[in-house]
Amino acid sequence: MAAMWLLRTLLPLAPFARRMRHGMTLGVRAIAIGADRRVLLVRHTYSPGWHLPGGGVDVGETAVEAARRELLEETNTRAIGPLELHGVFFNPPVGGRDHVVCFRVPRFEMGPLPAPTYEIAEVGAFLIDALPETVTPATHRRLQEVASGAAPDDCW
Known part of the structure; x- marks a missing residue:
């Protein structure tokens, strides 16, 4: 009888527990390149190198909203009009289920x-063909795809 009660009580929690152990994470990145061919990049306080601005998608938020x-939060830049999907990328080093949705910001x-914060150490605008040496490999790949018109790779 106690076993049956325990089963009925815990069984409904199984999908939640599975999600906690196996849930997919979703992040976003924004490629904002101005008419002067400068791209906005950020340097985090917790991760080396220059990255595209972005982060996690919050509960109840769409990828575009994120x-x-x-x-805006990281670079004090407001996207105007629609964003363009550059690609959806698998990011295996982050738990084996992480994906990144990357958007181009045409306007x-x-x-x-902005001044440095606890999360963002520095914001910079760099010529797309003169990126800093410490740009991350994934950021470099995404920017090369955009600059050359090449099809995006599947992995971040």
């Missing part, structure tokens, strides 16, 4: 570059 929010309005 990309717009992260671009945007930059405010003053």
Whole structure:
């Protein structure tokens, strides 16, 4: 009898527990390249190298909303009009179930570059053909795809 009660009580929790152990994570990145061919990049306080602005998709938020929010929070840049999907990428080093949705931001309005925060050490705008040496490999690949018009790779 106690075993049956325990089974009826715990069984409904199984899908939640599975999600906690095996849930997919979803992140976004924004590629904002101005008319001057400068691309916005950020340097985090917790991870080496220069990255595309972005972050995690919050509960109840679409990937587009997350990309717009992260671009604004990290670089003080507001996306204007629709974003363009560059690709959806598998990111195996992050738990084996992580995916990154990468958007091109065709039109945007930059405010003053923000001061460093606990998360963002620095924001920079670099010529797409003169990127810093410490740009991350994934960021470099995405920018090469955009610059050359090549089809995106499947992996981040």
